[in-house]
Amino acid sequence: MAGLLAPAGGLAGGLPEGDSASHGFSPDRLARIDDAMQRWVDDGKLAGVTIAVARDGKLVYDRSVGMADIARGLPMTGDTLVRIYSMTKAVxxxxxxxxxxxxxxxxxxxxxxxxxxxxxxxxxxxxxxxxxxxxxxxxxxxxxxxxxxxxxxxxxxxxxxxxxxxxxxxxxxxxxxxxxxxxxxxxxxxxxxxxxxxxxxxxxxxxxxxxxxxxxxxPLDKFLRERLFAPLKMNDTMFTVPASLRGRFAELYTSGPDGKLAVLRDGAGLGLYETDARLLSGGGGLVSTTYDYLRFCQMMLNGGELDGARILVPKTVQLMTTGQVSPDRRGTLKDFSPGYDMGLGFGVLEDPGASGMPGSAGEFRWGGAASTEFFIDPQEKIVAVLSTQFMPSDAHKLREDMKALIYQALTAPDR
Missing domain, CATH: 3.40.710.10 (DD-peptidase/beta-lactamase superfamily)
Known part of the structure; x- marks a missing residue:
């Protein structure tokens, strides 16, 4: 399947644009992410995908490939509405x-x-x-x-x-x-x-x-809107998708019996996201965009503040991103996130070697059931968001690939 490669989005990308080389990334190596995303789409693993990366508060990488909805011919972009499922939890x-x-x-x-x-x-x-x-x-x-x-x-x-x-x-x-x-x-x-x-x-x-x-x-939706989404200008983050925005709402895919992409109808329609739905699922019910969630991540990296909007104080963010669970009580966390402890709402990287992926001790992250992912690296001042709509989330090693691709392009670490 042919894919679309979108240019960097500047201020439209949720954060101000920065020159990647000036922020420690090799432009040539960042282009490897383009190639990888194109392969994911061309090989039929994903319909569409967006990856956005910021360092020092500046957007240094922002690309979209493929389709948010194949049947409608809707391209994947950084402002495509996607089900973020368990990335709701951190919010x-x-x-x-x-x-x-x-x-x-x-x-x-x-x-x-x-x-x-x-x-x-x-x-x-x-x-x-x-x-x-x-x-x-x-x-x-x-x-x-x-x-x-x-x-x-x-x-x-x-x-x-x-x-x-x-x-x-x-x-x-x-x-x-x-x-x-x-x-x-x-x-x-x-x-x-x-x-x-x-x-x-x-x-x-x-x-x-x-x-x-x-x-x-x-109500939870009103509290989130007043205390988080409005101050952070996360205008495309919501529990229900109104008719006026459904043209930007991505389809949800899985692998069909023939191994090709198929629409996942069970729960894929509007479901939780219908305007008459009543359940405000704080554990998995939000729809958002790459650009909106990037702003949330940057707020956390900044110690609870973004563009003059103070959400939390630094000591609270420090508490959230400190491991809370002793190794003998981590249960299945050790299986699906080796090397990680659990903070308040985030998995916190304790042992990069055990995780099997590049990263920094103290990095925090989480993902969603439709293969979405974010991570925040305070040591390197990096935030990254991956958006797609494919279930199950463990079918492809997208998260591992994303981290490897981002860090292999970081040629000036520990600045």
Whole structure:
């Protein structure tokens, strides 16, 4: 499939444009990223992809290849609307920490202080999904457990094939017609997988979204819009896509039975993103653009501020990007992110050698289910965002390739 190669976008790219050579990148080596993205599209791995990189707050690389929607002939660009899925999580944790800074929320508070339905939630011991046996936790799940995926909450059976995952399926926790309040009550009626403190990926940050609503007195979408998106000029980040913007909304793809790209219809239509959907999923419900998310990342790299808009203070960002989970309690994190610890909402690179990818200790990152990815390297002052729409996210080694391609072009590190 032929691809489109877009020129650098200057101020339209979310950040001011900079000369790549002046910011330590080899232009010739950056061109290797162009070639790699073109191969991904030509080989039928992706319909379209965008990668944007900034250093020192300046956009030094911004390219798009292929199509956001093949059937419509819609080119992929930096302002294509994409489902960022779990990249929503970092945004939601930042929002919660705004409330921590205001004294409306404490990291050590039990979740039940804000959501009383969790006061009686037990830990799964044994039994099937119809009659699970539980016991009380030794210590209740707290707000920081939600932020580090150590609360004991889980996900439906696609992620958790145990009896607990089956119960999530049966209760239809993530039905788009549920409100966050309904999601919280359904989730609280399901046993925890383990004692709080052990990493287990799941609905933790969706529940944190409901905590934000209770602590702030505002719906999650309104709080995010007022306190994050408007100040950061993230005008294309939202939970629902209005009809006026659907012309920019990318299609979602997978591999068909013949190995060729196929539209993923299950959940790919509007689903969570319909204008009449009720679920504001703080764990995976946002639509955004490469350029919008690049601004979010730059705010984090700057210690909580961008273009005069102060979202968090540097000490809060430092806390967020400090590892929180001891090695013996990291569970599956060691499998899908080797070398990483878990901070508050971000995976934090502890051991670049163990990760199998170039990078710097202290770098923080996360990805989304449709193969999107971002990373922020404070040592090198680099932020990078990859946008595409392909599931499952582990089918192709896009994230590893992106990091290798970016760092191989960095000829002046540690400036």
């Amino acid at each position: 939601t944790v930042v929002a919660a920490l705004i409330l921590v800074e205001e004294g409306k929320l404490r990291l050590t508070d039990p979740v039940s202080s804000y959501l009383p339905e969790f006061a009686g939630t037990g830990i799964y011991v044994d039994g099937g999904p119809d009659t699970p046996n539980t016991r009380p936790p030794k210590s209740p799940p707290r707000i920081f457990h939600l932020m580090t995926h150590t609360s004991g909450l889980s996900y439906p059976g696609g992620y958790d094939t145990t009896a607990v995952g089956t119960i999530y399926d049966r209760k239809d926790v993530f039905n788009p017609r549920n409100t966050l309040a309904e999601l919280s009550k359904k989730t609280a009626s399901i046993p925890l997988t383990d004692e709080p403190g052990n990493f287990h990926y799941g609905a933790s940050i969706d529940i944190l979204g409901r905590v934000i609503e209770v602590a702030s007195g505002k």
